[in-house]
Amino acid sequence: MTTTDTPQYAPEWLELREGADALARAPELVVPLRARFAELPEGTERVIHDLGCGTGSLGRWLAPRLDGPQQWVLHDHDPALLELAAARAPRTAADGSPVTVRTRRGDLGSLTAADLAGASLVTASALLDVLTAEEVEGLAAASAGAGCPVLLALSVAGRVDLTPEDPLDAEIAEAFNAHQRRSGLLGPDAVEVASEAFARHGATVRTHASPWLLGAGESALAAEWLRGWVGAAVEHRPELKPRAETYLRRRLAECEAGGLRVVVHHDDLLALPRPVGDGPTGGVS
Numbered sequence: 001m002t003t004t005d006t007p008q009y010a011p012e013w014l015e016l017r018e019g020a021d022a023l024a025r026a027p028e029l030v031v032p033l034r035a036r037f038a039e040l041p042e043g044t045e046r047v048i049h050d051l052g053c054g055t056g057s058l059g060r061w062l063a064p065r066l067d068g069p070q071q072w073v074l075h076d077h078d079p080a081l082l083e084l085a086a087a088r089a090p091r092t093a094a095d096g097s098p099v100t101v102r103t104r105r106g107d108l109g110s111l112t113a114a115d116l117a118g119a120s121l122v123t124a125s126a127l128l129d130v131l132t133a134e135e136v137e138g139l140a141a142a143s144a145g146a147g148c149p150v151l152l153a154l155s156v157a158g159r160v161d162l163t164p165e166d167p168l169d170a171e172i173a174e175a176f177n178a179h180q181r182r183s184g185l186l187g188p189d190a191v192e193v194a195s196e197a198f199a200r201h202g203a204t205v206r207t208h209a210s211p212w213l214l215g216a217g218e219s220a221l222a223a224e225w226l227r228g229w230v231g232a233a234v235e236h237r238p239e240l241k242p243r244a245e246t247y248l249r250r251r252l253a254e255c256e257a258g259g260l261r262v263v264v265h266h267d268d269l270l271a272l273p274r275p276v277g278d279g280p281t282g283g284v285s
Helices: 011-024 027-038 057-065 079-087 133-146 169-180 187-200 216-236 238-256
Strands: 046-051 070-076 099-105 121-125 150-163 204-209 212-214 261-272
Touching (some): 011 057, 046 057, 057 070, 079 099, 121 133, 133 150, 133 187, 150 187, 169 238, 187 204, 187 261, 216 261
Parallel strands (some): 046 121, 070 099
């Protein structure tokens, strides 16, 4: 994935979704990370690479849940987002240890084991589904070469539940999913493909559901998500436009009235590399 191909995310959208992201992320996958970090010698700095960091919301969620001194290396193609993420990064870990930050601008699709040398963890949020299979294979190989765990949060699962239901829901969802797979991107297939890739490189893979649950209290996010969801569907299937415009108006009115409930399904993935000296087989759980 070259920097020019990387999706452009407005800070306003990232801010709007941060609360729902935080509630959706799977804390169950942090437990084995805490255990892995506890095995490090006391005082060892944990070096965490956050790929496609955006405004840094994953770091704000995760750093205070991990013990020990941490150095976060924030990766993004957008210098404005990097500056914002660094300024808003947490300064203390769960046990009060210091958290420091540095930034790295560049191509997220060509990381090597050398780039990740010394890493304690690689992490990303809402990134996996906009990678290709080749890029995921590269990430799996690089992290295996560096011997570090990988936590990938909030990858789209290709399923959406709207209440009340509408006859056009399924057709919009199908067109959106096809749009997500454009140009070889993995979209809803990302977690399955990544699980297999990390397992091939000897990691033990765990996944956990991390859905957005959007009700009346999240109507602003639900409305913005609806616009993007329907817009992507129409971009993929322009013949949907007349019906989709009517559908969107109806759904936005329901959202404004507080009567729409939306579940946007995501999955979180944790890949734990095998300890040095163990056999080559990994697995998926």
